[in-house]
Amino acid sequence: MTSEHTTDFAIEGHGDISVGVSGAGASGDGSASATRITPGNALRPEDIALEVRRGTAKPAEDVAEYALRLGDDALILAQRLGHWISRAPELEEDIALGNIALDELGHARSFLSYAGGAWDKSEDELAYFRREPEFRSAHLFEQPNGDFAVTIARQFIVSYYQFELYKRLSGSADATIAAIAAKALKEVDYHRDHSAQWVLRLAGGTEESRRRIIQGFRLLWPYVDELFEDDELTARLADAGTGVQPSSLREDFDRLTGEVLAEADLAGEYADGGLGLDRIPQSLGGGRRGKHSEHLGYVLAEMQVLAREHPGASW
Amino acid sequence: MASQNLQSVPAELSPEEQERERAGQAYFDRIIAEDSRIEPRDWMPEAYRRTLLRQVSQHAHSEIIGMQPEANWITRAPSLKRKAILMAKVQDEAGHGLYLYSAAETLGQSRDKMMQDLIDGKARYSSIFNYPAVTWADMGAIGWLVDGAAICNQVPLCRASYGPYGRAMVRICKEESFHQRQGFEILLELSNGTPAQKQMAQDAVNRWYAPALMMFGPPDDDSPNSKQSMAWNIKRFSNDELRSRFVGMMVEQVKVLGLTLPDEDVRFNEETKKWEHGPLDWNEFKDVLAGKGPCNSQRMERRRQAHEDGAWVREAAAAYAAKQAQKEHAA
Numbered sequence: 303m304t305s306e307h308t309t310d311f312a313i314e315g316h317g318d319i320s321v322g323v324s325g326a327g328a329s330g331d332g333s334a335s336a337t338r339i340t341p342g343n344a345l346r347p348e349d350i351a352l353e354v355r356r357g358t359a360k361p362a363e364d365v366a367e368y369a370l371r372l373g374d375d376a377l378i379l380a381q382r383l384g385h386w387i388s389r390a391p392e393l394e395e396d397i398a399l400g401n402i403a404l405d406e407l408g409h410a411r412s413f414l415s416y417a418g419g420a421w422d423k424s425e426d427e428l429a430y431f432r433r434e435p436e437f438r439s440a441h442l443f444e445q446p447n448g449d450f451a452v453t454i455a456r457q458f459i460v461s462y463y464q465f466e467l468y469k470r471l472s473g474s475a476d477a478t479i480a481a482i483a484a485k486a487l488k489e490v491d492y493h494r495d496h497s498a499q500w501v502l503r504l505a506g507g508t509e510e511s512r513r514r515i516i517q518g519f520r521l522l523w524p525y526v527d528e529l530f531e532d533d534e535l536t537a538r539l540a541d542a543g544t545g546v547q548p549s550s551l552r553e554d555f556d557r558l559t560g561e562v563l564a565e566a567d568l569a570g571e572y573a574d575g576g577l578g579l580d581r582i583p584q585s586l587g588g589g590r591r592g593k594h595s596e597h598l599g600y601v602l603a604e605m606q607v608l609a610r611e612h613p614g615a616s617w
Numbered sequence: 618m619a620s621q622n623l624q625s626v627p628a629e630l631s632p633e634e635q636e637r638e639r640a641g642q643a644y645f646d647r648i649i650a651e652d653s654r655i656e657p658r659d660w661m662p663e664a665y666r667r668t669l670l671r672q673v674s675q676h677a678h679s680e681i682i683g684m685q686p687e688a689n690w691i692t693r694a695p696s697l698k699r700k701a702i703l704m705a706k707v708q709d710e711a712g713h714g715l716y717l718y719s720a721a722e723t724l725g726q727s728r729d730k731m732m733q734d735l736i737d738g739k740a741r742y743s744s745i746f747n748y749p750a751v752t753w754a755d756m757g758a759i760g761w762l763v764d765g766a767a768i769c770n771q772v773p774l775c776r777a778s779y780g781p782y783g784r785a786m787v788r789i790c791k792e793e794s795f796h797q798r799q800g801f802e803i804l805l806e807l808s809n810g811t812p813a814q815k816q817m818a819q820d821a822v823n824r825w826y827a828p829a830l831m832m833f834g835p836p837d838d839d840s841p842n843s844k845q846s847m848a849w850n851i852k853r854f855s856n857d858e859l860r861s862r863f864v865g866m867m868v869e870q871v872k873v874l875g876l877t878l879p880d881e882d883v884r885f886n887e888e889t890k891k892w893e894h895g896p897l898d899w900n901e902f903k904d905v906l907a908g909k910g911p912c913n914s915q916r917m918e919r920r921r922q923a924h925e926d927g928a929w930v931r932e933a934a935a936a937y938a939a940k941q942a943q944k945e946h947a948a
Binding site for chain 1 (some may be wrong): 681684685687688691692693694695696698699700701704705707708711712714718744753803806807810811813814877922923926927928929930931932933934935936937940
């Protein structure tokens with residue numbers, strides 16, 4: 303022990319409470335590129351917003367509509383997952399669900415920043431000042447958290463869907479969509495791992511946990527088909543090579559989720575103790591056309607309340 | 618040295634055990650005298666172990682309960698960037714709780730037991746979190762004042778004589794510095810915003826200032842445990858010393874914010890070379906500590922509910938792990 307005796311807390315290298323005002327709140331780094339990812343210089347929503355403002359990245363109208371869908375899915379899910387922080391079954395899950403929420407929020411910010419380029423709107427204008435029918439989220443993302451099993455069932459479906467989606471979109475002809483998807487893909491891969499492990503644990507844990515995860519899947523499976531529905535927009539994007547037909551993801555989704563569900567002994571008929579997925583009626587959906595669940599209004603009311611109380615304010 | 622007075626070798630021990638105790642105490646005293654570190658397997662006086670266990674577990678509980686007032690604004694954060702920062706911050710706090718529970722576990726108590734003590738009301742956490750976070754500006758004031766005060770308290774703890782605690786604090790302090798800056802930045806943005814935003818910021822500073830000063834603990838002449846903690850190199854500066862330094866830093870920073878501290882008596886005493894502040898309501902401090910704060914029961918109820926609602930999940934994970942282990946064993 304040498305110099306430690308003389309160390310004063312004000313001059314130690316960590317725990318500094320000086321406030322470097324100039325360094326705070328960087329909103330876009332001029333040297334960053336929205337379409338290139340280099341190690342240690344991850345693609346940030348701010349970079350996309352900057353390129354949009356400069357006019358170096360501008361989405362076609364169709365691509366913007368598409369980015370809005372992807373962004374809204376991620377945003378509403380992040381909003382849902384954020385509620386778990388400080389309420390999770392154990393600290394590790396406060397952190398894990400918080401991480402997933404942060405990842406999804408990051409994807410949402412990137413997609414919305416990019417989408418806004420078509421209409422001269424910021425991510426926040428899109429998130430906080432659109433009305434319910436103007437949102438494009440699918441119903442699955444809007445479903446309440448329920449208990450931990452419901453949240454895991456939703457995560458399982460979402461992460462396997464998003465993984466297949468982003469895998470294909472990382473080859474999009476639109477360079478910004480490709481870059482956002484490539485970054486998101488790595489993160490969603492972890493989300494898959496997290497949810498699959500919990501599906502196995504809950505299905506193979508106790509009688510109660512098995513009952514709850516089965517209930518969770520039965521509650522949420524009606525919203526699966528909507529994720530894979532094609533429409534005119536996705537058909538045009540698929541032709542242009544900028545997007546994908548959702549139906550083209552279904553086979554891989556079914557195969558990969560099927561493997562986990564089989565390992566969890568959930569693949570069978572309901573009467574035999576499985577999920578009986580084939581017999582679960584599918585909801586009509588409509589989120590992509592602005593027809594939402596009853597839940598979305600409450601999600602937006604909470605999310606938007608403060609921003610709308612102070613229109614035009616900066617935070 | 619004070620520690621020697623507290624620790625006499627119990628007479629009922631065998632001669633060999635007594636010798637081990639004496640050697641252990643001698644080693645401990647030397648480590649403390651050298652200002653070096655005690656590690657989990659080292660001999661340590663029971664009172665030292667108890668003191669640390671109490672302090673580290675209280676610190677962990679404070680991180681966990683402290684998640685609540687800020688989590689209260691995650692879903693309503695007024696911009697997506699702020700939402701992301703706030704989520705990351707509250708998540709950091711869960712991480713701090715985890716390191717600290719782990720550090721406390723090296724002293725011989727399980728996390729489950731500590732969590733249960735918290736829920737049963739047997740353990741304390743920082744009283745400040747029993748105040749409500751009622752506006753968005755509270756996210757700024759908590760970061761700037763509460764995390765700022767916490768850092769002043771915690772940076773010296775990076776050199777605490779107990780190794781695992783000191784090392785946990787190094788990482789925690791790095792993250793806390795970031796938290797403090799983001800709090801400052803929130804207030805700065807509000808202060809430069811609309812009149813309503815600026816008023817929101819000032820109101821939050823007015824409400825959090827005195828509770829933040831009281832985070833350093835009672836005045837030195839009313840802080841019975843401080844002396845022993847300082848003798849053991851756990852605590853390095855007295856409560857009043859730290860409080861005074863903190864006030865000095867806030868005085869400068871509040872000017873940059875364009876706000877004011879709700880304290881007309883703040884001044885630099887040229888004689889003592891220390892910053893002084895106005896009187897603090899220590900009766901309120903004791904009341905809040907005794908459970909009479911605006912949010913005591915709410916905070917405890919949330920923790921209890923999360924813990925109990927999660928019981929079936931933890932049981933499932935344990936049962937699954939046991940089954941997997943059995944399978945591997947059979948294979």
